[in-house]
Amino acid sequence: MKVYIDGKYYDGKNAKISVFDHGLLYGDGIFEGIRAYNGRVFKLKEHIDRLFCSAKAILLDVPMSHEAIMQATVEVCRRNKIRDGYIRLVVTRGAGTLGLNPNRCRNPSVIIIADKIQLYPPELYEKGLAIVTVPTARNLHSALNPAIKSLNYLNNILAKIEANNAGCEEAIMLNAEGFVAECTGDNLFIVQAGQIFTPPLSAGALYGITRGVVIEMAREEGLAVLEPNLTRYDLFNADECFLTGTGAELIPVVRIDGRVIGKGRPGPVTRKLVDKYRTLTKVSGEPIYD
Ligand code: PMP
16 A cells, blocks of 8 residues: 655555654644545545645645645555545644644645545445434534544544444534534434435534535435524434435434434435435546546
8 A cells, every 4th residue: 555645655554654743642633534436536626625624724734735635635546546445635733842832843744545445334324323312512613613624533532432332333413502513423414304404514513525415416306405403302303314424425324312213214315315426426526547
Protein backbone atom coordinates (compact mmCIF):
# COMPACT_ATOMS: atom_id res chain seq x y z
CA MET A 1 0.00 0.00 0.00
CA LYS A 2 1.24 3.49 -0.91
CA VAL A 3 0.42 6.33 1.47
CA TYR A 4 0.72 10.00 0.55
CA ILE A 5 2.34 12.28 3.13
CA ASP A 6 3.17 15.88 2.21
CA GLY A 7 3.84 15.30 -1.45
CA LYS A 8 5.69 11.96 -1.16
CA TYR A 9 4.54 8.34 -1.34
CA TYR A 10 5.56 5.81 1.32
CA ASP A 11 4.96 2.09 1.79
CA GLY A 12 2.27 1.56 4.40
CA LYS A 13 4.75 0.34 7.02
CA ASN A 14 7.01 3.38 6.51
CA ALA A 15 4.19 5.93 6.46
CA LYS A 16 4.90 7.81 9.69
CA ILE A 17 4.40 11.23 11.21
CA SER A 18 6.03 12.99 14.16
CA VAL A 19 4.99 12.17 17.74
CA PHE A 20 4.94 15.97 18.20
CA ASP A 21 2.20 16.37 15.61
CA HIS A 22 -0.72 18.14 17.27
CA GLY A 23 -3.07 15.87 15.36
CA LEU A 24 -1.80 13.13 17.66
CA LEU A 25 -1.20 15.20 20.81
CA TYR A 26 -4.48 17.16 20.76
CA GLY A 27 -6.70 15.89 17.96
CA ASP A 28 -5.89 19.19 16.26
CA GLY A 29 -6.67 18.57 12.63
CA ILE A 30 -9.43 17.64 10.22
CA PHE A 31 -10.31 14.76 7.94
CA GLU A 32 -12.54 13.40 5.22
CA GLY A 33 -13.74 9.87 4.46
CA ILE A 34 -14.33 9.43 0.73
CA ARG A 35 -15.38 6.43 -1.37
CA ALA A 36 -14.30 5.19 -4.76
CA TYR A 37 -16.74 3.12 -6.78
CA ASN A 38 -16.19 1.49 -10.12
CA GLY A 39 -12.98 3.42 -10.84
CA ARG A 40 -14.35 6.84 -9.84
CA VAL A 41 -14.04 8.95 -6.71
CA PHE A 42 -17.58 9.73 -5.57
CA LYS A 43 -18.44 13.37 -4.71
CA LEU A 44 -14.76 14.30 -4.53
CA LYS A 45 -15.32 18.03 -4.96
CA GLU A 46 -17.97 18.09 -2.22
CA HIS A 47 -15.59 16.35 0.21
CA ILE A 48 -12.72 18.70 -0.58
CA ASP A 49 -15.00 21.72 -0.23
CA ARG A 50 -16.09 20.44 3.20
CA LEU A 51 -12.45 19.84 4.17
CA PHE A 52 -11.65 23.47 3.40
CA CYS A 53 -14.70 24.63 5.40
CA SER A 54 -13.50 22.58 8.40
CA ALA A 55 -10.01 24.07 7.93
CA LYS A 56 -11.37 27.60 7.86
CA ALA A 57 -13.37 27.03 11.03
CA ILE A 58 -10.25 25.96 12.95
CA LEU A 59 -7.89 28.49 11.30
CA LEU A 60 -5.82 25.79 9.68
CA ASP A 61 -4.04 26.67 6.44
CA VAL A 62 -4.26 23.66 4.17
CA PRO A 63 -0.91 23.82 2.35
CA MET A 64 -2.42 22.80 -1.01
CA SER A 65 -5.06 24.15 -3.37
CA HIS A 66 -8.46 22.47 -3.83
CA GLU A 67 -7.31 21.31 -7.24
CA ALA A 68 -3.97 19.89 -6.01
CA ILE A 69 -5.65 17.97 -3.19
CA MET A 70 -8.21 16.53 -5.60
CA GLN A 71 -5.44 15.44 -7.96
CA ALA A 72 -3.42 13.89 -5.11
CA THR A 73 -6.49 11.96 -3.94
CA VAL A 74 -7.05 10.51 -7.39
CA GLU A 75 -3.32 9.74 -7.72
CA VAL A 76 -3.29 7.80 -4.43
CA CYS A 77 -6.13 5.66 -5.77
CA ARG A 78 -4.25 5.12 -9.04
CA ARG A 79 -1.03 4.09 -7.30
CA ASN A 80 -2.95 1.66 -5.10
CA LYS A 81 -4.92 0.30 -8.09
CA ILE A 82 -8.15 1.13 -6.32
CA ARG A 83 -11.41 0.72 -8.23
CA ASP A 84 -13.65 0.33 -5.18
CA GLY A 85 -12.34 1.53 -1.87
CA TYR A 86 -12.22 4.06 0.90
CA ILE A 87 -9.97 7.10 1.04
CA ARG A 88 -8.99 8.78 4.29
CA LEU A 89 -7.73 12.31 3.84
CA VAL A 90 -6.24 13.92 6.95
CA VAL A 91 -4.80 17.37 7.51
CA THR A 92 -3.03 17.76 10.85
CA ARG A 93 -1.83 20.96 12.50
CA GLY A 94 1.69 19.53 12.13
CA ALA A 95 4.58 19.04 14.52
CA GLY A 96 4.90 21.59 17.31
CA THR A 97 5.91 21.73 20.94
CA LEU A 98 4.24 19.92 23.85
CA GLY A 99 2.16 22.99 24.68
CA LEU A 100 -1.11 23.25 22.82
CA ASN A 101 -0.40 26.55 21.06
CA PRO A 102 -1.07 25.84 17.37
CA ASN A 103 1.08 28.81 16.35
CA ARG A 104 4.13 26.73 17.22
CA CYS A 105 3.18 24.20 14.54
CA ARG A 106 4.80 25.51 11.40
CA ASN A 107 3.80 22.99 8.75
CA PRO A 108 0.42 21.30 8.58
CA SER A 109 0.65 17.77 7.18
CA VAL A 110 -1.54 16.29 4.47
CA ILE A 111 -1.98 12.50 4.60
CA ILE A 112 -3.96 10.42 2.12
CA ILE A 113 -4.61 6.70 2.64
CA ALA A 114 -6.61 4.49 0.29
CA ASP A 115 -7.86 1.11 1.48
CA LYS A 116 -10.86 -1.22 1.56
CA ILE A 117 -13.76 -0.70 3.94
CA GLN A 118 -16.70 -2.72 5.11
CA LEU A 119 -18.63 -0.98 7.83
CA TYR A 120 -21.53 -3.34 8.37
CA PRO A 121 -22.09 -6.97 7.36
CA PRO A 122 -24.17 -7.25 4.15
CA GLU A 123 -27.10 -8.99 5.90
CA LEU A 124 -27.75 -5.88 8.01
CA TYR A 125 -28.60 -3.98 4.82
CA GLU A 126 -31.33 -6.59 4.22
CA LYS A 127 -32.59 -6.93 7.78
CA GLY A 128 -31.91 -3.45 9.14
CA LEU A 129 -30.11 -2.25 12.25
CA ALA A 130 -31.23 -2.09 15.87
CA ILE A 131 -29.87 1.09 17.46
CA VAL A 132 -30.18 2.91 20.77
CA THR A 133 -30.12 6.44 22.13
CA VAL A 134 -27.09 6.92 24.36
CA PRO A 135 -26.44 9.18 27.39
CA THR A 136 -23.51 11.06 25.84
CA ALA A 137 -24.96 14.19 24.21
CA ARG A 138 -23.63 15.52 20.90
CA ASN A 139 -21.13 18.37 21.26
CA LEU A 140 -22.72 21.80 21.56
CA HIS A 141 -22.20 23.75 18.37
CA SER A 142 -21.20 26.69 20.55
CA ALA A 143 -18.38 24.52 21.96
CA LEU A 144 -17.02 22.25 19.22
CA ASN A 145 -19.34 22.52 16.25
CA PRO A 146 -20.21 19.03 14.92
CA ALA A 147 -20.06 20.55 11.43
CA ILE A 148 -16.26 20.60 11.79
CA LYS A 149 -14.99 17.18 10.78
CA SER A 150 -12.14 17.34 13.25
CA LEU A 151 -9.70 14.69 14.41
CA ASN A 152 -11.28 15.04 17.85
CA TYR A 153 -13.88 12.26 17.69
CA LEU A 154 -14.03 11.39 21.39
CA ASN A 155 -17.62 12.64 21.64
CA ASN A 156 -18.62 10.11 18.98
CA ILE A 157 -16.36 7.38 20.34
CA LEU A 158 -17.93 7.60 23.81
CA ALA A 159 -21.37 7.28 22.23
CA LYS A 160 -20.17 4.33 20.14
CA ILE A 161 -18.87 2.59 23.27
CA GLU A 162 -22.25 3.09 24.91
CA ALA A 163 -24.00 1.62 21.87
CA ASN A 164 -21.61 -1.35 21.83
CA ASN A 165 -22.23 -1.91 25.56
CA ALA A 166 -25.92 -2.07 24.76
CA GLY A 167 -25.21 -4.68 22.05
CA CYS A 168 -25.75 -2.24 19.17
CA GLU A 169 -23.61 -1.11 16.26
CA GLU A 170 -24.70 2.52 16.19
CA ALA A 171 -25.93 5.16 18.64
CA ILE A 172 -28.42 7.96 18.28
CA MET A 173 -26.96 11.10 19.82
CA LEU A 174 -29.28 13.79 21.16
CA ASN A 175 -28.22 17.39 21.58
CA ALA A 176 -28.23 19.24 24.92
CA GLU A 177 -31.92 20.14 24.40
CA GLY A 178 -32.85 16.51 23.85
CA PHE A 179 -33.50 16.77 20.11
CA VAL A 180 -32.06 14.15 17.78
CA ALA A 181 -28.71 15.28 16.33
CA GLU A 182 -27.21 12.35 14.42
CA CYS A 183 -25.45 9.03 14.94
CA THR A 184 -21.76 8.55 15.73
CA GLY A 185 -20.73 8.31 12.08
CA ASP A 186 -23.98 8.75 10.15
CA ASN A 187 -26.86 11.16 9.65
CA LEU A 188 -30.37 9.95 10.45
CA PHE A 189 -33.61 10.08 8.43
CA ILE A 190 -37.19 8.98 9.08
CA VAL A 191 -40.10 8.48 6.72
CA GLN A 192 -43.57 9.37 7.98
CA ALA A 193 -46.72 9.35 5.86
CA GLY A 194 -44.72 9.56 2.62
CA GLN A 195 -42.63 12.52 3.75
CA ILE A 196 -38.98 12.44 4.74
CA PHE A 197 -37.60 14.11 7.85
CA THR A 198 -34.03 14.61 8.99
CA PRO A 199 -32.72 16.74 11.86
CA PRO A 200 -31.65 20.26 10.89
CA LEU A 201 -27.91 20.78 10.86
CA SER A 202 -28.38 23.33 13.65
CA ALA A 203 -29.42 20.41 15.91
CA GLY A 204 -25.74 19.43 15.92
CA ALA A 205 -24.93 17.27 12.93
CA LEU A 206 -22.26 17.00 10.32
CA TYR A 207 -23.20 18.41 6.90
CA GLY A 208 -23.19 14.88 5.54
CA ILE A 209 -22.34 14.52 1.86
CA THR A 210 -24.52 11.38 1.68
CA ARG A 211 -27.28 13.29 3.51
CA GLY A 212 -27.15 15.92 0.76
CA VAL A 213 -27.25 13.30 -2.01
CA VAL A 214 -30.22 11.53 -0.39
CA ILE A 215 -32.18 14.77 0.03
CA GLU A 216 -31.62 15.49 -3.67
CA MET A 217 -32.60 11.96 -4.72
CA ALA A 218 -35.73 12.01 -2.57
CA ARG A 219 -36.85 15.31 -4.07
CA GLU A 220 -36.25 13.88 -7.57
CA GLU A 221 -38.65 11.10 -6.59
CA GLY A 222 -41.23 13.76 -5.72
CA LEU A 223 -40.88 13.18 -1.97
CA ALA A 224 -40.98 16.15 0.39
CA VAL A 225 -37.92 16.45 2.65
CA LEU A 226 -38.33 18.48 5.83
CA GLU A 227 -35.78 19.38 8.49
CA PRO A 228 -37.62 20.06 11.76
CA ASN A 229 -36.27 19.32 15.21
CA LEU A 230 -37.01 15.66 15.92
CA THR A 231 -37.58 13.96 19.25
CA ARG A 232 -37.24 10.28 20.17
CA TYR A 233 -41.05 10.10 20.05
CA ASP A 234 -40.92 11.09 16.35
CA LEU A 235 -38.42 8.30 15.68
CA PHE A 236 -40.43 5.66 17.57
CA ASN A 237 -43.55 6.48 15.54
CA ALA A 238 -41.88 6.69 12.14
CA ASP A 239 -42.90 4.36 9.30
CA GLU A 240 -39.26 3.91 8.29
CA CYS A 241 -35.84 4.98 9.48
CA PHE A 242 -32.43 4.85 7.84
CA LEU A 243 -28.91 6.19 8.34
CA THR A 244 -26.63 7.79 5.75
CA GLY A 245 -22.85 8.08 5.58
CA THR A 246 -19.99 7.65 3.15
CA GLY A 247 -18.95 4.41 4.84
CA ALA A 248 -22.41 3.04 5.65
CA GLU A 249 -24.10 4.40 2.48
CA LEU A 250 -27.83 4.02 3.28
CA ILE A 251 -28.64 1.48 5.96
CA PRO A 252 -32.16 0.73 7.23
CA VAL A 253 -32.98 0.91 10.95
CA VAL A 254 -35.77 -1.35 12.23
CA ARG A 255 -35.55 -0.99 16.00
CA ILE A 256 -34.81 2.01 18.22
CA ASP A 257 -34.54 1.74 22.02
CA GLY A 258 -36.50 -1.53 21.90
CA ARG A 259 -39.36 -0.03 19.80
CA VAL A 260 -40.04 -1.68 16.46
CA ILE A 261 -39.98 0.89 13.64
CA GLY A 262 -42.83 0.54 11.12
CA LYS A 263 -43.22 -3.09 10.12
CA GLY A 264 -39.85 -4.08 11.56
CA ARG A 265 -38.23 -4.47 8.16
CA PRO A 266 -36.74 -2.05 5.65
CA GLY A 267 -39.63 -0.09 4.11
CA PRO A 268 -40.35 0.79 0.46
CA VAL A 269 -39.02 4.36 0.54
CA THR A 270 -35.75 3.23 2.13
CA ARG A 271 -35.39 0.42 -0.42
CA LYS A 272 -36.03 2.77 -3.32
CA LEU A 273 -33.42 5.24 -2.07
CA VAL A 274 -30.88 2.46 -1.40
CA ASP A 275 -31.27 1.28 -5.01
CA LYS A 276 -31.05 4.77 -6.40
CA TYR A 277 -27.94 5.55 -4.35
CA ARG A 278 -26.22 2.33 -5.47
CA THR A 279 -26.98 3.12 -9.09
CA LEU A 280 -25.65 6.66 -8.75
CA THR A 281 -22.40 5.59 -7.10
CA LYS A 282 -21.65 3.24 -10.02
CA VAL A 283 -21.82 5.92 -12.68
CA SER A 284 -20.80 9.23 -11.14
CA GLY A 285 -17.56 10.67 -9.81
CA GLU A 286 -14.06 11.79 -10.71
CA PRO A 287 -12.46 9.15 -13.01
CA ILE A 288 -9.31 7.55 -11.54
CA TYR A 289 -8.15 5.92 -14.78
CA ASP A 290 -8.16 7.37 -18.32
N1 PMP B 1 -22.02 12.30 11.03
C1 PMP B 1 -20.79 12.03 11.48
C2 PMP B 1 -20.46 12.31 12.89
C3 PMP B 1 -19.83 11.47 10.62
O1 PMP B 1 -18.59 11.20 11.07
C4 PMP B 1 -20.17 11.19 9.28
C5 PMP B 1 -19.15 10.63 8.32
N2 PMP B 1 -18.78 9.33 8.65
C6 PMP B 1 -21.48 11.46 8.85
C7 PMP B 1 -22.37 12.04 9.76
C8 PMP B 1 -21.91 11.19 7.46
O2 PMP B 1 -21.31 12.11 6.59
P1 PMP B 1 -20.92 11.76 5.08
O3 PMP B 1 -22.20 11.37 4.43
O4 PMP B 1 -20.37 13.02 4.54
O5 PMP B 1 -19.96 10.65 5.13
